[in-house]
Amino acid sequence: MKLASLDRVLGVAFFAVAAGAALQARKFSVAFLIDPLGPKGFPLLAATLLAAGSLFVVLRPDRRSEFPERAAAGRIAAAVASFVIYALSVAPLGFFLSTALEVAFLARLFGGGVKASLASGALTAAGLWILFALVLGLPLPAGMIFG
Amino acid sequence: MEAIQHLASGFAVALQPLNVILAFVGVLVGTTVGMLPGIGPINAIAVLIPIAFALRLPPESALIMLAGIYYGSQYGNSISTILLNVPGTASAVTTALDGYAMTQSGRAASALAVSAIASFVGGTLSIFGLVLFAPLLAKWAIRFGPAEYFALMVFAFAALAGLAGANRAKALVATSLGLLLATVGFDPNSGLARFTFGEMKLLDGMDFVVVTIGLFAVSEVFRVLEGGEAGRLAAAAIGSVMARVREAVAAAWTMVRGSVVGFLVGVLPGAGGTVASFMAYATEQRLVDRRGTFGSGDMRGVAAPEAANNAAATGAMIPLLTLGIPGSGTTAVLLGALLGMNVTPGPLLLEQRPEVFWGLAASMYLGNAMLLVLNLPLVGVFVRVLELPRWALFPGVAALSFVAVYAVNQSVLDLWLMTGFGVVGYLMRRAGFPLAPLILGLVLGPLMEKNVRRALALSGGDWGVLFSSPLAIALWILAAATAVLPWLVSRRGAGRGALSLLRAEGGSQ
Numbered sequence: 001m002k003l004a005s006l007d008r009v010l011g012v013a014f015f016a017v018a019a020g021a022a023l024q025a026r027k028f029s030v031a032f033l034i035d036p037l038g039p040k041g042f043p044l045l046a047a048t049l050l051a052a053g054s055l056f057v058v059l060r061p062d063r064r065s066e067f068p069e070r071a072a073a074g075r076i077a078a079a080v081a082s083f084v085i086y087a088l089s090v091a092p093l094g095f096f097l098s099t100a101l102e103v104a105f106l107a108r109l110f111g112g113g114v115k116a117s118l119a120s121g122a123l124t125a126a127g128l129w130i131l132f133a134l135v136l137g138l139p140l141p142a143g144m145i146f147g
Numbered sequence: 148m149e150a151i152q153h154l155a156s157g158f159a160v161a162l163q164p165l166n167v168i169l170a171f172v173g174v175l176v177g178t179t180v181g182m183l184p185g186i187g188p189i190n191a192i193a194v195l196i197p198i199a200f201a202l203r204l205p206p207e208s209a210l211i212m213l214a215g216i217y218y219g220s221q222y223g224n225s226i227s228t229i230l231l232n233v234p235g236t237a238s239a240v241t242t243a244l245d246g247y248a249m250t251q252s253g254r255a256a257s258a259l260a261v262s263a264i265a266s267f268v269g270g271t272l273s274i275f276g277l278v279l280f281a282p283l284l285a286k287w288a289i290r291f292g293p294a295e296y297f298a299l300m301v302f303a304f305a306a307l308a309g310l311a312g313a314n315r316a317k318a319l320v321a322t323s324l325g326l327l328l329a330t331v332g333f334d335p336n337s338g339l340a341r342f343t344f345g346e347m348k349l350l351d352g353m354d355f356v357v358v359t360i361g362l363f364a365v366s367e368v369f370r371v372l373e374g375g376e377a378g379r380l381a382a383a384a385i386g387s388v389m390a391r392v393r394e395a396v397a398a399a400w401t402m403v404r405g406s407v408v409g410f411l412v413g414v415l416p417g418a419g420g421t422v423a424s425f426m427a428y429a430t431e432q433r434l435v436d437r438r439g440t441f442g443s444g445d446m447r448g449v450a451a452p453e454a455a456n457n458a459a460a461t462g463a464m465i466p467l468l469t470l471g472i473p474g475s476g477t478t479a480v481l482l483g484a485l486l487g488m489n490v491t492p493g494p495l496l497l498e499q500r501p502e503v504f505w506g507l508a509a510s511m512y513l514g515n516a517m518l519l520v521l522n523l524p525l526v527g528v529f530v531r532v533l534e535l536p537r538w539a540l541f542p543g544v545a546a547l548s549f550v551a552v553y554a555v556n557q558s559v560l561d562l563w564l565m566t567g568f569g570v571v572g573y574l575m576r577r578a579g580f581p582l583a584p585l586i587l588g589l590v591l592g593p594l595m596e597k598n599v600r601r602a603l604a605l606s607g608g609d610w611g612v613l614f615s616s617p618l619a620i621a622l623w624i625l626a627a628a629t630a631v632l633p634w635l636v637s638r639r640g641a642g643r644g645a646l647s648l649l650r651a652e653g654g655s656q
Contacts, residue, residue: 006578014320021327021342030337035600036608039337042596046326053319062314065578072373076573079372080566083365083545087562090553099549103542109372112538120539124546138554 007061014054022047075109082106095133095140099125150278157505161513166211166506169204170514173215178521180216181223188220188236188477196484206488207506213484214507215514217477218270218460221420222518225262225453226529230255231544233364237355237590238420238456240583241428243363245441245448252444255530257394261446262453263522264395268402269454270515273410273461278508281465281497293602294613298622300595303422303587305630317580325588326595328353336600348560357552357561358589361568362575362582364548368541369573392523398450401431409455413462420456420463421590425583427455429629461511468492468504 025043068076086102093101104121112120133140160166176195177188192213199209221238228239229246242262249258291299304322331342332352343349405427412423431451432441441448467478471492485492490503497504535543552565572582599613606612614620 006574010574010578010580011320014324017324018327024342028334028337028339028341030339034336035604037600037603039334039339039341042592042599043327043330043341046323046330046592049319049323050327053316053323056316057320060316062579068373068577075372075374076369079369079545080570083566083569084563086549087559087566090549090562091557091559095550095553099546102549103546106368106542106545107538110538110541112536117538120542124543128546128550132550132554138550139557140550140554141557 005061005063006065006067007057011054011057011061015051015058018047018050018054022051079106079109082109091141094142096125096129096142099128153501153505154278154509156501157507157509160207160502160506161211161509166208166510167513169208169212170215170510171517173212174219174222174514174518174521177216177219177221178223178226178518181220182226188217192216192477192480192484196480196487199484200487206485206490206500207503209484209488210481210490210503210507211510211514213481214464214511217481218457218511218514219518221270221453221457221460222263222266222522225266225449226259229258229262229449230529231364232367233544233547234359236420237359237586238424238452238459240359240363240421240586241424241452242449242456244428244583245443245445248442248444249446249449254444256526257446258449259526259529260392260523261395261398261449263519263526264392265398265402265405265450265453266457266522267515267519268399269406269409269457270461270518271512272403272406272454273413273458274508274511274515276410276458277461277464277511278505281469281504290618292616293598293605294616294619295622296598297595297602297613298619298626300422300591300598302622302626302629303425303591304584305626314579317578318584321575321580321582322584322588325585325590326592327588328358328585329589329592330596336597346560348556348558352593353564353589354556354561355589357565358568359586360548360552361565362572362585364544365565365569366572366576368545368548369569370576371537371541394446395450398447401435401447401450402454404431404434405451405454406458408451409458410462412455413459414465420459421587423455423459423462424452425587427451457515464507468496468507 022044025040025047028038028040028043030039067073082102082105086098089098089101100118100121102121103124104117107117107120108114129140132138161170180188195213195216199212204212220236224234224236224239225242225246228234228242229250232243232247232250234240234243246258246262249255329352331349332340333343333350334341340350408427408430409420409423412426413420428441428448428451431447435447436445463478467482469492471482482492490496490500548565549562552561575582575585602612603610606615614623
C-alpha cells in the first residue's frame, strides 16, 4: 500500500484540525457558568469525534483515492489563484470589470477561444450586474472607473 | 365536518381576486429567488414586507403572498440544484445527490419534472395535514423538550450516515467537521467568541451560504476543470409535458411517503426542511433501494426529498401559527411580519382570526397548482442552460457563486472562505467523503448544542436527563437501530466485494 494516499493526507489534516480546535476549546472559560456544559463542552465533543473519524481514515485509507493528475492540478491551482486575485480586485476594479476578466480567464482555462472567452466574460458580468444590481437592488461595487 | 366548513370559508378568502393575484406574485417571486443561489426566500420576504405594509394589505392577503414566496422558493431551489449542483439552501442538498447525477447522465428534464411534481404532491398533501391536524399536532409538538430535540437530531445524523454507503469513518469525519464549524462565532449562552481568530466577521458564525456554495458549486467547477468524465453534461431529449408526467407516476408512492415524513418533521419547530429531506431520502433508500441506485441518479432520490421539503414548509406553518414558534429563519421573518400587522400567532389565532389561518391554507392549494402549471412547461427552457459549452457555463457558475457570496456581506473574507471550502470540498469529494453530513452538521450544530446545554442546565449536569422520557428513549433506540442495522447487514454481505464497492461509490457523492 502506498504510504501517502489522498485519504491519508486528508485524514492527517483533519486530525490536525481536531487537535488544534481541542487545544483552543480548552481555553474557553467564563467567570460565571449558566449551564454545566459551558462553552467548551460541545466543541470538545465535536473535536473528539473528528479526531476519532480521521484516525480511522489514516489507519485504513481507501486505496482508490488518488491525487489529481499533474496537469489537472495545475489548472485547478490556476483557478484557485484567480479566485484569490478576484476577491482582492473586486472592490477597487468594480464588479463588472473584475468579473468580466475573471470569467474570461476561467473560460480560457476551460478551453474556450480568446475572443469567445472575452465575449462570454463581458456578457456574463453584464447579465449578473443587471440581475443582481438593477433588478434585485443588491449593492455591488461599481469600482473606481465607473464609481 | 368542521374542517371542511372552515376550509370552504378559507377558499372564499383565497379566491378573492386580490388574493389570487398576490398568491401568483408570491409563487413567481419565490421560484425566481429560489433559483438564484444565496438569495433565498428570507431576503425576498424581508424585501417585500415593507411593501406589503405600505400597500396596507390586510394580514391574510400579506401572509398569502409572503407564504407563496416561501413555498415557491422550494420549487425554484431544486432547479439550480439539479442543473448545476448549486443548492441554494440546506433543504435542497439532498436533492443534489440524485438530481445532479440525473443531469450528468442526460436526464435533467426528467429530474426537473419529477421535482416539480413531487413538490406539488408534497405541498398539497401536507395542506390536508395542516387542515386536519393543526390543532392536534400543536399539542404534540409542545411536548418536545430539549432532550427530545437532541435525540431527534442524533437520529437525523444516524439516518444520514447510512447515505454514506460503506465508509462510516468518512461520514463521521464530515459530520463532526460540520458540528465543529457550527461552533465558530459568538456563543449566545456565555457571550464568548469561539474560533474567530480575532476576526469580527466570524462572530456571526460560518455563513451557511459561503460554506455550501464553496463545497458544492466551487468544488464542482474544480472537478470539471480536471477534465475527467465526471463533469461532462449531456442534455437529453426533452419530451412532452405528458411524457414527463407519466414517467413521474412511477415514483408516486415515494412522493406520498416523502410528504408524510416531511410534514411530520416540519411540524417540529427547529427541525425544518433540511432534516425532513434527509430523513425522507434515508427512509426511501432503506425501503426501496434494492439495487443500490440511490445517489447515482435514481428518480426516487429526487422525488422523496422534494416532496418532503415542500411538505415541511407547510408543516412549519403549524408551530408558527398555532404556537408562535418559528421553525426556521424564513418562518421567523414571517412571524415578524404577522406581529407587525397586529396578528399574534398562538393557540387563539384559529378562533380569533380564522380568516388568516384558513385563508392561508386554501391559498396554498391554489399556489401549489400555479407552481406546477408554471414549472412543468418551463422545464424545457431551464434545460437549455446545459447546452451551453463548458467553457461558457462553468465560468458562469463561478461568477454566480461570487455574486451570491459577495452581494450578501460585501466581504473579501467570504470570497476567500468560499474558495477555501471549494478546495476542501473538491479534495473531500475526490477522496469519497460525503459532503451532505457536513452541511447537516453545520445547520443542526447550534440547535444541538443549545438543546443539550439547556437539558443539562435543567437537570443540574445530570446526563441521564437525555434518556429520561419515553419519547426520548424511543428516539435514541431508533437512532441506534438506524446506525447499527445497515452496518450489520453490510458486514454479512461483505463477501460480495464488488457490490459493496459500488455502493460506496454511489453514496459518496
